[in-house]
Amino acid sequence: MSEVTVTVRGEHETRVAPERATIRLSVRAEGSERSPVVEHAMRLTEPVRDSITARKESGVIVDWTSTRLSVRAERPWNNEGKRLAPIYYASIDLTATFIDASDLSIWVSDVSPWDGVEVGSVSWHLTPETNARLEREVASEAVGVAVARARAYATALGLHDVEPVEIADAGLIAPTASAPPAGMAKFRGMVQESGDMTGASMAYEPDAIVITATVEARFVAR
Structure with missing residues (x-):
């Protein structure tokens, strides 16, 4: 076995407190x-x-x-x-x-x-600045997960060198309907609806914002 193509997916998620x-x-x-x-x-x-x-x-x-x-x-x-x-x-x-x-x-x-x-x-x-920074960080971590998986597959096959060939947003290499795009923040925050608040003391406690990224990558293992 001289060369094997390895295709993997990498995901990463982080949770942060809202800023606004x-x-x-x-x-x-x-x-x-x-x-x-x-x-x-x-x-x-x-x-x-x-x-x-x-x-x-x-x-x-x-x-x-x-x-x-x-x-x-x-x-x-x-x-x-x-x-x-x-x-x-x-x-x-x-x-x-x-x-x-x-x-x-x-x-x-x-x-x-x-x-x-x-x-x-x-x-x-979040503020636009924090949004952009976390988007880059989460996407970078997702790529790192993909690289680690490719190396793990290669090692299991008795191969030692892993060379990246292709990396893309999820679904562009192996199309899938459920994967979120890589490098783009996917937010899940809390939205509170008002009811009858006459004379009420309102207390807002936000949930953490969840930011995720998913990439697909193809490597050649030798």
């Missing part, structure tokens, strides 16, 4: 006349936006967004099958990205009882 928390909320108003509903929604949004900008200036919030006012109308039916006068709904969506989960909890506890405020989900994530 982005919360989504909406401010809503409704009524029978469009202009008052629009004005009411904008008036309800002002203290929420002021609260966000104040925390942005203090460094508690690193980024935030606010969408344009959205207005829609619906004409309900009464129990006699007749269309009633239109009801107008106005809403403004906002997001805010916090550095610390405790600051997020305090802020949500403050604003959730306010009139018209609906608190949505929280997504946990």
Whole structure:
């Protein structure tokens, strides 16, 4: 036996604590006349936006967004099958990205009882810099696992030299539907949905973010 082709897969996984928390909320108003509903929604949004900008200036919030006012109308039916006068709904969506989960909890506890405020989900994530660094590290470790496996196979066959021939994202050498792409972070974080939080003290405790990478590699063992 002079030469054998060895094809292996390498995987690696790491778990890290989230560095950022982005919360989504909406401010809503409704009524029978469009202009008052629009004005009411904008008036309800002002203290929420002021609260966000104040925390942005203090460094508690690193980024935030606010969408344009959205207005829609619906004409309900009464129990006699007749269309009633239109009801107008106005809403403004906002997001805010916090550095610390405790600051997020305090802020949500403050604003959730306010009139018209609906608190949505929280997504946990990393900074772009940390994301890129961990993506490289996890992919590199996955390659190391592939090399170690190839050497183990070669040794079991009584061969000693292992030369890499090909390395690729999972599925490109030996296609498979279930493998995640190599070199790309696969995240699994926690998303929390809000319920009835009026008067509640919210506590957000994120799960670790799981980052995985998988590669496929082909070697020639001699």
